[in-house]
Amino acid sequence: MHGYTMDKDDYLKRLKRIEGQVRGLQRMVDEDVYCIDILTQVSAATKALQSVAVGLLDQHVRHCVSNAIANDPDEADRMITEATRAIERLVKS
Amino acid sequence: MHGYTMDKDDYLKRLKRIEGQVRGLQRMVDEDVYCIDILTQVSAATKALQSVAVGLLDQHVRHCVSNAIANDPDEADRMITEATRAIERLVKS
Amino acid sequence: MHGYTMDKDDYLKRLKRIEGQVRGLQRMVDEDVYCIDILTQVSAATKALQSVAVGLLDQHVRHCVSNAIANDPDEADRMITEATRAIERLVKS
Amino acid sequence: MHGYTMDKDDYLKRLKRIEGQVRGLQRMVDEDVYCIDILTQVSAATKALQSVAVGLLDQHVRHCVSNAIANDPDEADRMITEATRAIERLVKS
Numbered sequence: 001m002h003g004y005t006m007d008k009d010d011y012l013k014r015l016k017r018i019e020g021q022v023r024g025l026q027r028m029v030d031e032d033v034y035c036i037d038i039l040t041q042v043s044a045a046t047k048a049l050q051s052v053a054v055g056l057l058d059q060h061v062r063h064c065v066s067n068a069i070a071n072d073p074d075e076a077d078r079m080i081t082e083a084t085r086a087i088e089r090l091v092k093s
Numbered sequence: 094m095h096g097y098t099m100d101k102d103d104y105l106k107r108l109k110r111i112e113g114q115v116r117g118l119q120r121m122v123d124e125d126v127y128c129i130d131i132l133t134q135v136s137a138a139t140k141a142l143q144s145v146a147v148g149l150l151d152q153h154v155r156h157c158v159s160n161a162i163a164n165d166p167d168e169a170d171r172m173i174t175e176a177t178r179a180i181e182r183l184v185k186s
Numbered sequence: 187m188h189g190y191t192m193d194k195d196d197y198l199k200r201l202k203r204i205e206g207q208v209r210g211l212q213r214m215v216d217e218d219v220y221c222i223d224i225l226t227q228v229s230a231a232t233k234a235l236q237s238v239a240v241g242l243l244d245q246h247v248r249h250c251v252s253n254a255i256a257n258d259p260d261e262a263d264r265m266i267t268e269a270t271r272a273i274e275r276l277v278k279s
Numbered sequence: 280m281h282g283y284t285m286d287k288d289d290y291l292k293r294l295k296r297i298e299g300q301v302r303g304l305q306r307m308v309d310e311d312v313y314c315i316d317i318l319t320q321v322s323a324a325t326k327a328l329q330s331v332a333v334g335l336l337d338q339h340v341r342h343c344v345s346n347a348i349a350n351d352p353d354e355a356d357r358m359i360t361e362a363t364r365a366i367e368r369l370v371k372s
Contacts, residue, residue, distance in 0.1 A: 001125065002125055002126075002127060002128050003128055004122065004128060004131075005125060008122060008123070008125075011122045012119055012122055012123065015115060015118050015119045015122065016119065018115050019112060019115045019116060019119070022108055022111050022112045022115055022142075023112060025108050025145075026105055026108045026109065026112070029097065029101060029104045029105055029108065030101070030105065032094065032095055032098060032101075033095075034095060035095050035096055035097060035149050035150075035152070035153040035157060036153070036172075036175045036176065036179055038097075038149055039146055039149055039150065039153075039179040039182070039183070040179065040182065042142055042143075042145060042146040042149070042183075043146070043179070043182040043183055043186045045142055046139055046142050046143060046146075046183075046186040047186045049115075049135055049138055049139050049142070050135075050139060050186065050277050050278075052118075052135060053132055053135040053136070053139075053277075054270060054273055054274050054277060056128050056131055056132055056135070057128075057132065057270070057273060058266065058267075058270040058273075059128070060128040060129065060132075061247060061251070061266050061269065061270075062263070062266050064128060065247070066255050066262065066266075069252050069255045069256065070255065070256070076252065077248070079129075080244065080247050080248050080252075081244075082129045083129065083247065084240060084243070084244040084247075086129055086132040086133065086136070087240055087243060087273055087276075088240050089132070089133065089136040090132070090135075090136055090139075090273075090277050091236050091239075091240060091276050091277055092236075092371050092372070093136045093139040093140040093143065093371070143370050143371075146370075147363060147366055147367050147370060150363070150366060151359065151360075151363040151366075154340060154344070154359050154362065154363075155356070155359050158340070159348050159355065159359075162345050162348045162349065163348065163349070169345065170341070173337065173340050173341050173345075174337075176340065177333060177336070177337040177340075180333055180336060180337075180366055180369075181333050183366075183370050184329050184332075184333060184369050184370055185278050185279070185329075186278070187311065188311055188312075188313060188314050189314055190308065190314060190317075191311060194308060194309070194311075197308045198305055198308055198309065201301060201304050201305045201308065202305065204301050205298060205301045205302060205305070208294055208297050208298045208301055208328075209298060211294050211331075212291055212294045212295065212298070215283065215287060215290045215291055215294065216287070216291065218280065218281060218284060218287075219281075220281060221281050221282055221283060221335050221336075221338070221339040221343060222339065222358075222361045222362065222365055224283075224335055225332055225335055225336065225339075225365040225368070225369070226365065226368065228328055228329075228331060228332040228335070228369075229332070229365070229368040229369055229372045231328055232325055232328050232329060232332075232369075232372040233372040235301075235321055235324055235325050235328070236321075236325060236372065238304075238321060239318055239321040239322070239325075242314050242317055242318055242321070243314075243318065245314070246314040246315070246318075250314060265315075268315045269315065272315055272318040272319065272322070275318070275319065275322040276318070276321075276322055276325075279322045279325040279326040279329065
């Protein structure tokens with residue numbers, strides 16, 4: 001059980017849609033669509049991925065980190081450090 | 094014919110790999126993998142998409158925009174404005 | 187008292203350095219330095235700002251949010267929502 | 280003379296304002312303002328910097344790169360590679 005478990009179906013649906021966007025990108029490249037139109041679709045897929053990440057992170061802090069804070073301070077400390085590293089990677093990608 | 098046409102196979106291969114990463118994300122969510130590990134994979138897919146975008150943009154300026162500059166200044170102007178909007182969307186996604 | 191209070195001097199030093207970078211940018215523009223060199227310095231200042239933000243966020247979760255989780259669950263909930271909005275703004279800037 | 284030269288005053292004004300935002304951040308940290316409010320201001324300064332960068336890049340392609348394309352193809356090639364590296368740094372910061 002993790003923070004996102006209760007919204008699993010929603011995440012699966014969103015990732016399915018992103019998979020469709022990436023397949024759409026392949027079709028666009030294959031059909032020689034105009035570069036800028038491909039870039040617009042790349043930005044849309046990127047934004048959708050980033051928004052999945054922000055959602056996972058929110059639920060991670062709200063559930064996993066909160067549980068650890070209540071029950072195991074050392075574990076909580078480790079988890080917050082991990083979460084910060086994850087935010088760092090997101091901000092830089 | 095667009096800037097990326099000569100590297101079409103390379104782009105298709107990279108997008109295929111990103112599609113695989115997104116399918117991997119669905120498997121991870123489905124199997125209740127730890128949130129932070131999913132986030133690491135989301136960042137990897139995002140970085141890969143951004144890098145496809147930077148490549149497309151490079152070739153767009155190198156070929157499409159360069160051609161327009163040589164042949165049709167007004168068209169070049171429009172294309173540079175479009176490219177700037179695309180960069181803006183990338184930077185903010 | 188907030189999460190960052192104990193590292194106040196460090197943050198002030200980092201922000202002072204960023205202020206210097208931004209003043210350096212003004213000098214560069216004023217002296218007609220080559221565009222790309224200015225862009226390199228803009229990226230450095232942006233990265234430095236983002237890194238201040240990630241540090242503040244880490245300490246916010248580690249101290250302010252952790253305190254609230256232990257003492258006031260409703261307040262904790264509100265703070266996590268705020269933190270998520272802040273991450274969202276960071277990721278998109 | 281570079282792409283941005285004709286808008287020098289506008290860039291200087293925007294950078295002056297960003298310098299003010301960074302000084303405001305120091306005041307906020309010094310006065311123990313709430314973490315999230317500081318983060319909001321960091322995002323505003325970051326966005327303002329990124330928008331200066333996108334503007335500089337637009338004018339770099341529109342003027343410097345365009346000139347090189349018309350007069351010196353090898354130089355143009357080098358400049359486009361530089362611009363792509365600059366975009367890459369922006370996207371990742």
